[in-house]
Amino acid sequence: MLWFLLIGLVSGWLAGMISRGGGFGIWGDLVTGVVGSFIGGYLFSLIGISAYGTIGSIISSTIGAIILLWIMRMFSHVAPAAHKKE
Template identity: 80%
Template structure:
């Protein structure tokens, strides 16, 4: 049951991070992967800063923050233009 809850929070936070940083989601599997990896980054970062989160909303906030940082790092090393800046044919 906890695994399903963890995946649901990862999916929500990945979708939120995509909406905040890019303006759209990445699809089911992309949102899930972004959110799950982001939850580890966010949990580590919040623990390092001494910030404690409680409950589902706290987990979503920490996971979303971690996913946004993950996307920022990926874009820093990637030369792919965001969807909003791509030229239309």
């Protein structure tokens, strides 16, 4: 269980760095990574890819977390910084 949480934390941090340019704090990274690991594992099994070992788990979790962040941004109604009203 502790290893699963550690992989979730690392993959959430990586997804935050790749998609936003920074992390989300320890709890945000952990939740993003753990949910992303379920998404990544499901998607990898759909296309027939097996992720073995720690590195494979981190890669699939990070890809799942990036997809999660992309979906969250698709449904959020936050205006870009250049178009915000003051």
